[in-house]
Amino acid sequence: MRNRLLMLLACILLVAGNLSGKEKIETFEVGKGIFLLNGEPFVVKAAEVHYPRIPRPYWEHRIKMCKALGMNTLCLYVFWNIHEQRPGEFDFTGNNDIAAFCRLAQKHGMYVIVRPGPYVCAEWEMGGLPWWLLRKKDIRLREGDPYFLERVELFEKEVGKQLADLQLSRGGNIIMVQVENEYGSYGTDKEYVSQIRDIVRRAGFTDVPLFQCDWASNFTNNGLDDLLWTMNFGTGANIDKQFAKLKQLRPDSPLMCSEYWSGWFDKWGARHETRPAEAMVSGLREMLDKGISFSLYMTHGGTSFGHWAGANSPGFAPDVTSYDYDAPISESGRATPKYYQLRTMMAAYSSKRLPAVPREIPSMAVPASYFRFTGYAPIESGVDTTLFSRNIKTMEEMNMGWGSVLYTTTLPEIKTPSVLTLYDCHDYAQVFINGEFVGKIDRVLYEQSLPLPAVKAGDRLTILVEAMGRINFGRAIKDYKGITEKVVISTEVGGHETAYDLKNWSLSLLPDDYQHAKRALETARTDELKQGSLPLNRGYYLGYFDVKKTDDTFLDLSSWGKGQVYVNGHAIGRFWNIGPQQTLYVPGCWLKKGRNEVIVLDIVGPSKKEMQGLKEPILNQLNNVKPKTHRAKGEELDLQGETPVCTGEFAGGNGWQEVGFEKPVSGRYVCIEALGAHDGKELACIAELYLTDAQGERLSREGWTVRYADSEETGKGNRAADKLYDLQESTYWSTGRKSPYPHSVVIDLGGEYTLGGLQYLPRMEEGAPGSIKGYRIYVKSTPFKL
Numbered sequence: 001m002r003n004r005l006l007m008l009l010a011c012i013l014l015v016a017g018n019l020s021g022k023e024k025i026e027t028f029e030v031g032k033g034i035f036l037l038n039g040e041p042f043v044v045k046a047a048e049v050h051y052p053r054i055p056r057p058y059w060e061h062r063i064k065m066c067k068a069l070g071m072n073t074l075c076l077y078v079f080w081n082i083h084e085q086r087p088g089e090f091d092f093t094g095n096n097d098i099a100a101f102c103r104l105a106q107k108h109g110m111y112v113i114v115r116p117g118p119y120v121c122a123e124w125e126m127g128g129l130p131w132w133l134l135r136k137k138d139i140r141l142r143e144g145d146p147y148f149l150e151r152v153e154l155f156e157k158e159v160g161k162q163l164a165d166l167q168l169s170r171g172g173n174i175i176m177v178q179v180e181n182e183y184g185s186y187g188t189d190k191e192y193v194s195q196i197r198d199i200v201r202r203a204g205f206t207d208v209p210l211f212q213c214d215w216a217s218n219f220t221n222n223g224l225d226d227l228l229w230t231m232n233f234g235t236g237a238n239i240d241k242q243f244a245k246l247k248q249l250r251p252d253s254p255l256m257c258s259e260y261w262s263g264w265f266d267k268w269g270a271r272h273e274t275r276p277a278e279a280m281v282s283g284l285r286e287m288l289d290k291g292i293s294f295s296l297y298m299t300h301g302g303t304s305f306g307h308w309a310g311a312n313s314p315g316f317a318p319d320v321t322s323y324d325y326d327a328p329i330s331e332s333g334r335a336t337p338k339y340y341q342l343r344t345m346m347a348a349y350s351s352k353r354l355p356a357v358p359r360e361i362p363s364m365a366v367p368a369s370y371f372r373f374t375g376y377a378p379i380e381s382g383v384d385t386t387l388f389s390r391n392i393k394t395m396e397e398m399n400m401g402w403g404s405v406l407y408t409t410t411l412p413e414i415k416t417p418s419v420l421t422l423y424d425c426h427d428y429a430q431v432f433i434n435g436e437f438v439g440k441i442d443r444v445l446y447e448q449s450l451p452l453p454a455v456k457a458g459d460r461l462t463i464l465v466e467a468m469g470r471i472n473f474g475r476a477i478k479d480y481k482g483i484t485e486k487v488v489i490s491t492e493v494g495g496h497e498t499a500y501d502l503k504n505w506s507l508s509l510l511p512d513d514y515q516h517a518k519r520a521l522e523t524a525r526t527d528e529l530k531q532g533s534l535p536l537n538r539g540y541y542l543g544y545f546d547v548k549k550t551d552d553t554f555l556d557l558s559s560w561g562k563g564q565v566y567v568n569g570h571a572i573g574r575f576w577n578i579g580p581q582q583t584l585y586v587p588g589c590w591l592k593k594g595r596n597e598v599i600v601l602d603i604v605g606p607s608k609k610e611m612q613g614l615k616e617p618i619l620n621q622l623n624n625v626k627p628k629t630h631r632a633k634g635e636e637l638d639l640q641g642e643t644p645v646c647t648g649e650f651a652g653g654n655g656w657q658e659v660g661f662e663k664p665v666s667g668r669y670v671c672i673e674a675l676g677a678h679d680g681k682e683l684a685c686i687a688e689l690y691l692t693d694a695q696g697e698r699l700s701r702e703g704w705t706v707r708y709a710d711s712e713e714t715g716k717g718n719r720a721a722d723k724l725y726d727l728q729e730s731t732y733w734s735t736g737r738k739s740p741y742p743h744s745v746v747i748d749l750g751g752e753y754t755l756g757g758l759q760y761l762p763r764m765e766e767g768a769p770g771s772i773k774g775y776r777i778y779v780k781s782t783p784f785k786l
């Protein structure tokens with residue numbers, strides 16, 4: 001008996017010994033001026049990648065691509081809304097299996113930084129928040145709203161269940177966890193940020209340093225004493241300047257740029273964005289020379305598949321499906337020239353030889369002749385449910401997250417032409433009378449109204465409203481979809497205005513997922529529709545293509561209108577012929593040898609029902625869209641006879657500057673006249689501009705529009721004057737080439753305000769190119785003479 005006991009003990013010791021031998025527990029700490037990994041100085045070289053933006057079969061390839069760049073860490077967001085699509089139903093399987101992603105990273109010797117939100121921004125639908133939060137109409141998102149916090153806690157607990165055991169101390173590879181995201185661009189509320197910190201801890205993230213990220217200009221507003229502070233800035237930024245304030249406040253803190261933007265995202269109807277490789281690489285080199293940790297956002301952007309792309313504001317600027325981001329690793333996982341430049345630089349900062357670059361996943365062309373469209377179903381076939389309501393309803397009120405709504409009502413007799421106005425249209429409406437198309441109302445273009453012909457009593461008005469991604473940045477994230485308030489027809493007869501607030505709606509819901517598209521096509525008896533006889537109309541198109549191999553391809557949608565595509569049941573993403581994106585990335589791992597199904601939901605209708613797969617993507621082709629500028633032909637600002645409220649000179653260099661007026665003034669139109677530049681050249685640039693009230697507080701810029709700008713650079717980049725209030729410090733208004741000083745911009749504040757001064761931010765790049773020296777500021781209640 002004694003012997004048997006001794007044997008048992010020996011076995012237990014052996015097993016325990018083996019276990020501890022295998023699991024070498026590592027440590028990661030915030031040291032004095034540097035991070036410490038296992039007690040040794042450690043520079044975090046992180047690659048930002050988002051697992052839902054990469055098909056799971058390709059995860060490993062992308063991780064190896066990051067590793068071959070010399071990165072030692074992966075940084076990732078957790079997108080709440082993809083994991084909890086319906087309240088209380090959590091999904092961490094398949095492409096959502098975040099723990100599997102982290103373990104895969106660990107297998108390849110990579111550490112992980114987790115950024116679990118709850119808000120993430122990221123050009124992702126509603127910044128990662130679930131749409132169903134909006135069903136509580138008075139919800140205060142990202143604030144101490146009890147319901148919001150309760151839902152956040154429930155979700156973060158689930159994240160904890162998936163990931164807490166993967167913290168470094170427990171044998172995993174998670175070294176840091178972020179609390180909230182750039183809260184300074186949303187508000188000032190340390191109490192709320194502390195609540196999120198506590199939720200993150202209660203979710204189980206107790207063993208790793210917690211950190212906050214923000215901009216150099218606002219990180220102190222919400223910086224908590226017990227969290228690490230890191231800065232976000234982009235390619236070209238003046239790095240010393242970015243860390244100056246942090247160094248002064250916390251001289252012992254390790255420095256980290258938690259988002260160093262490699263490129264930028266694209267929006268429908270705006271030019272494709274790029275950032276030079278040299279500037280990106282030299283910024284990273286400078287950080288490495290100075291021992292500064294970083295995360296390269298994005299190292300590989302991937303794709304916002306399905307309906308997951310978000311939108312930006314002010315205004316409404318929906319993001320395209322591709323999240324290529326001009327990152328070193330392209331959307332489809334290829335090494336770009338930027339990649340190789342970066343790799344060469346990074347190799348010099350690595351003690352070991354970098355692993356070889358993994359083999360590229362090949363791409364293929366699929367000729368148009370391989371595609372056959374055999375089925376069509378009109379848009380109405382996709383209707384899931386029809387409700388009746390006296391008043392108009394938003395999609396959220398009808399418990400619907402994504403897709404389109406057909407709003408239908410009957411009209412009274414209106415004998416003269418009239419104007420139809422949607423308050424408000426979110427996001428793209430097409431209007432029909434008795435089934436005949438009358439026109440569209442596009443939120444992107446700030447459209448709200450359209451002219452209607454005379455109508456008879458009983459005529460049927462139908463408005464098809466398609467929702468695009470919810471806004472993911474700023475206060476506008478509370479972005480309801482459909483028609484948000486009411487529909488009004490106004491006429492003028494004999495000098496009298498009559499307004500009809502339309503009631504008694506039938507509301508037909510068209511969800512935008514694959515199952516609904518498939519069902520629509522089944523119910524429409526597709527067998528009766530033959531190739532060649534399909535109408536070029538709004539609706540669902542069913543087709544197939546045969547391939548012999550399963551390489552990646554880029555579906556060319558340039559002859560289609562606007563909508564979504566599904567390949568073999570996978571939601572591939574949104575398309576819109578205005579561009580700049582004309583092709584959609586179809587990963588080869590979702591294709592089959594032989595027959596592949598393709599379904600297109602086109603809410604506008606194609607010009608040709610043709611399709612092909614290309615070997616290369618087209619991400620930079622704007623069709624029939626002129627970049628929006630703010631000077632009509634022949635307009636010339638006339639400031640003669642106007643008296644400035646303030647004149648002076650801005651200082652040179654980077655960083656915010658403030659100007660106070662002698663006494664508060666009241667007005668609606670503000671003109672900034674720039675008289676010359678610090679470098680004596682012709683360029684004038686402004687990254688951001690705020691007006692302050694009599695107490696020096698920033699005024700909201702929500703109602704702002706640019707009334708006039710003498711010159712705007714829209715030939716290559718998106719540098720129109722509205723960039724000076726787009727909330728993004730790294731984008732800017734720039735005048736164009738061959739356009740000498742003086743320069744001027746006029747802003748319509750949308751209403752009368754009392755103004756006490758202004759705050760001005762020059763460009764973030766070293767030397768602040770285009771920084772203005774002499775200025776005059778004018779404020780008026782009536783428009784300027786043009």
Ligand code: GLA
Pocket residue numbers: 120121122123181182232259264265
């Ligand atoms: C910020 C956000 C990110 C992303 C970038 C722009 O830094 O934190 O989520 O939106 O801007 O790409």
